[in-house]
Amino acid sequence: MERFLLVVGTGPKEYREELFRSLSGNRIWLLTDREPTWQLEYISGHTVIPRLNSAQVSTNLSFLLDAVQNLAESIAIRGVLTFEEMFLSATCRIADELGLPSLGHGVAENCRDKERTRQLLTDAGVRQPRFAFAKTVEEAAAIGEQFGYPVVLKPRGLAGSIGVVMVRSAADIEEGFRIAASAARDGAQRHGGGALVEQFLVGPEIAVDCAVVDGRLEPMYVVRKRLGPEPFFEEAGHSIDADDPLLSDVDLIEMLRSSHTALGIRTGVTHTELRLTPDGPVIIEVNGRLAGDFIPHLAKLAIGLDGASIAARIACGEPAAIERSARGSAAHRIVYADRDGMFNAISLPSPESHPNLVASGALLAAGTEVALPPRGYMARLGYAIVAAPSADECEASLTSAFADMPVDITPSR
Numbered sequence: 001m002e003r004f005l006l007v008v009g010t011g012p013k014e015y016r017e018e019l020f021r022s023l024s025g026n027r028i029w030l031l032t033d034r035e036p037t038w039q040l041e042y043i044s045g046h047t048v049i050p051r052l053n054s055a056q057v058s059t060n061l062s063f064l065l066d067a068v069q070n071l072a073e074s075i076a077i078r079g080v081l082t083f084e085e086m087f088l089s090a091t092c093r094i095a096d097e098l099g100l101p102s103l104g105h106g107v108a109e110n111c112r113d114k115e116r117t118r119q120l121l122t123d124a125g126v127r128q129p130r131f132a133f134a135k136t137v138e139e140a141a142a143i144g145e146q147f148g149y150p151v152v153l154k155p156r157g158l159a160g161s162i163g164v165v166m167v168r169s170a171a172d173i174e175e176g177f178r179i180a181a182s183a184a185r186d187g188a189q190r191h192g193g194g195a196l197v198e199q200f201l202v203g204p205e206i207a208v209d210c211a212v213v214d215g216r217l218e219p220m221y222v223v224r225k226r227l228g229p230e231p232f233f234e235e236a237g238h239s240i241d242a243d244d245p246l247l248s249d250v251d252l253i254e255m256l257r258s259s260h261t262a263l264g265i266r267t268g269v270t271h272t273e274l275r276l277t278p279d280g281p282v283i284i285e286v287n288g289r290l291a292g293d294f295i296p297h298l299a300k301l302a303i304g305l306d307g308a309s310i311a312a313r314i315a316c317g318e319p320a321a322i323e324r325s326a327r328g329s330a331a332h333r334i335v336y337a338d339r340d341g342m343f344n345a346i347s348l349p350s351p352e353s354h355p356n357l358v359a360s361g362a363l364l365a366a367g368t369e370v371a372l373p374p375r376g377y378m379a380r381l382g383y384a385i386v387a388a389p390s391a392d393e394c395e396a397s398l399t400s401a402f403a404d405m406p407v408d409i410t411p412s413r
Contacts, residue, residue, distance in 0.1 A: 004029040009084040022308035057090040079316035111288040124262035130199040153180040166231035203277040239331035269311040301330035301387040329394035330387040337370040337379040346382040349404040356397035
């Protein structure tokens with residue numbers, strides 16, 4: 001009987017096709033909520049499960065487990081993997097049922113539920129922001145007064161910085177709570193309701209993707225983040241440099257190990273977000289899957305490391321085999337809408353004018369309505385990816401390419 005890597009969910013082609021291309025050396029069986037299109041080039045088979053969406057899998061897994069058990073009667077499943085945050089817990093539950101490697105369902109929930117993450121890290125003495133969970137706006141206001149403003153409000157279990165907002169004063173706490181709590185209600189219901197209130201920390205934000213096998217953690221790469229305008233925290237770009245000194249920072253690596261131990265992470269690939277404060281690094285959150293966005297593609301370009309293949313090997317119980325075959329820099333930036341309205345077009349930079357340009361493209365179809373937070377999130381219009389021998393050259397190339405990406409939006413009346 002042939003053995004397959006079971007992949008749960010897909011995500012948008014622009015961000016995920018490179019990952020599926022990395023997995024093409026495996027026989028892949030895809031679980032999806034609709035008939036695959038671009039994925040067909042990379043998969044050997046698929047099962048359509050119309051109810052496979054974040055709201056359904058966060059409240060009732062029985063239909064998904066039944067589908068996988070039926071599938072396992074006809075194919076041999078050697079590993080289970082997802083790149084989607086909202087399917088992480090479900091994927092780990094499938095792995096548990098089949099006796100395959102993963103974080104484990106309970107550990108996945110330690111990462112998915114941000115309040116639980118905070119409590120476990122606190123118990124282990126890992127540095128992180130002060131926090132408290134508020135069920136009502138009155139509780140949020142009391143916490144804000146206790147911590148001192150500004151504070152950050154966020155849902156307990158979403159992703160992509162959706163519903164995360166900085167509140168600068170008591171006068172804005174009601175609106176901030178409404179934004180975070182309503183995003184929670186609209187997302188995965190298992191973690192819905194209320195909002196996590198956290199101390200705001202000053203400093204640049206980074207992320208580190210790690211491979212963990214049998215409790216042994218190895219950082220793969222450091223990601224420098226570019227955030228959008230306050231008070232929201234949408235990610236507007238990332239960069240990876242082979243010579244980033246943080247990759248060998250002893251204190252940072254020890255913090256990563258301590259946080260993973262506290263959450264019970266012994267097997268899997270993780271994406272940890274941190275703030276580099278004047279007093280040192282502080283954990284923002286630990287995600288139990290590979291980085292999203294274009295980050296894995298940047299790692300391939302900058303250091304020749306294939307995170308998707310490493311995640312697949314770990315999911316199948318094989319050695320991680322972390323190999324770096326390049327020493328350069330890569331970065332991307334996202335063009336966001338700057339107003340509510342109808343997106344008409346975006347101009348793309350010319351490869352002839354930008355020799356370090358790797359790729360660029362539109363992320364929305366013309367005629368799509370866009371809205372800024374909190375009315376809408378992820379109003380992404382286009383992107384540019386560059387690679388160069390050094391971080392400075394990479395940043396200069398990206399700035400130049402980005403300047404050649406004007407957009408046409410008809411404002412809302």
